[in-house]
Amino acid sequence: MKTAVVAIGGNAILHAGEEATLENQMRNLRETCAHLARMIRSGYDMVLTHGNGPQVGDILLQNELARDSIPSMPLDVCVAESQGQLGYMIQLALTEALAKVGVRKVVTCVLTRVVVDPDDPGFEKPTKPVGPYYTEEEVEEAKKARGWEFILDLKRGGYRRVVSSPRPIGIVECGVIRRLVFGGMEQAEVVVAAGGGGIPVIAKDGYFVGVEAVVDKDLAAAVLAISVKEKLFIMLTDVDNVFMDYSSKKPRPIREIRLPELQRLHEQGQFPAGSMGPKVEAASMFLKSGGEKVIITSPGKLDAALLGEAGTQVLP
């Protein structure tokens, strides 16, 4: 039995600059899902996870624009909404792609909570921008009335709300997800889980309390992969490989690399925080916790990457 956790980016669902219509998102998803369906037909079972940046941003903006009529929901509830929205779109697109290659599986979306530590240093200083741009007057009002924090985005000349980005330490639904994807006595299904890095919660006296934060989706995917005891973890992004000297005139693709060497390059600053950094950190976390292989590539190179003929392959 071959299984994998596969993470796709929120930008794979909505490309930068595209209008956020259902049609655009479904077209992009159908393209990505055609590759995933071939992987499943070749014998892999899969937990699929996804980003939600543009989509949760739109839900937050809808909440703000409708605020005089409808009480707005906190960020954790908006992430839950985005898991419903994107989970359903992925179900539609992937079920269709599977039918076209003759595979019948129930693409199942499990709403997923990610546990974070209330003492995480990420809670001390919020740094992750979310949602729309605000004017100076709106910022003063929101600071007072809602206790929000903001940064000034000089490039766009507006303020954005910032929230904490704590590290994921567990997945509440991991047992359930494992049961569905490994099957046991029954058919393994494709499970969509931990969308947008999961809904962040803090454990408290045996139950959970939601927090307004954003968990990095690659790190959450790594914790998901570890907690369902997966051996293979695949991150799909918009480049075919991880590169050395990416911004130079001669970027060099990395084909196969051992974790210590990858970490050495990361310490040299080869993988910036805004791009490949989180993926390299997610790969490290996974391989240090018993994972056997990480592949980082684009959806179009997935087939070849599974054969070891494309993408960046990271080994322990």
Next chain:
Amino acid sequence: MKTAVVAIGGNAILHAGEEATLENQMRNLRETCAHLARMIRSGYDMVLTHGNGPQVGDILLQNELARDSIPSMPLDVCVAESQGQLGYMIQLALTEALAKVGVRKVVTCVLTRVVVDPDDPGFEKPTKPVGPYYTEEEVEEAKKARGWEFILDLKRGGYRRVVSSPRPIGIVECGVIRRLVFGGMEQAEVVVAAGGGGIPVIAKDGYFVGVEAVVDKDLAAAVLAISVKEKLFIMLTDVDNVFMDYSSKKPRPIREIRLPELQRLHEQGQFPAGSMGPKVEAASMFLKSGGEKVIITSPGKLDAALLGEAGTQVLP
């Protein structure tokens, strides 16, 4: 092993006239979940389903108010969002209630699609009002640009969009839900499923296409109960019993009734379409398909009703 499908109304989450804040909804949910937690502690495993009327109405209104900035999503996607939103709130409230009675289970929310027949007569004439009120000018624009249909609500003096309300014929995720709630070799979990009557889809060449429709949540709950082969189906509502002569001066509560007698009363017009009618129809559908018992009562009478000492008990 005792198991049941339990349906709670959207109004149990947000009472009529209350502001739709998270606080109000969580307070109401905590109250209902305290009753559900006692039922689970007494040995029942549970598939929990819920209405979404007020909540999906608010999501539709947010879509309309933000429409100049963000492309609005069709109704099926909004239902998916409401399943994420309400599923998460129920997870929070029920996990807390379970912890308080010393029960540890993973309250799992499975995004749920409900299959409808493209030839359902419900598609011929849309009758189910959804979302906000519109002015006459807005109605003309929406008819032309979006092909929507409307009814004039004389009481409120505004137009509302109407959509089809086809009958549910299947639940895509029923096998997955059954696996989680019956447990088999593993612990049974509490599953939240088919919120808002499910996301309506039509089967096509082995995959599914979303439709803008609303499936009655009680009928969807009955189909869910049938398809996971449940024996007990409980509908929680805002009255303790089904009544005969409900609008008269002397309404008489029904304690225990056989299905043929209930159906005879229904044919006499005892249970109007806007109130107990759909629950009576859901009960009929379930008991005719092998179900053993239906209980209709309020959350506060659940304990007593399970002992046969309260509520309306319907037998085949």
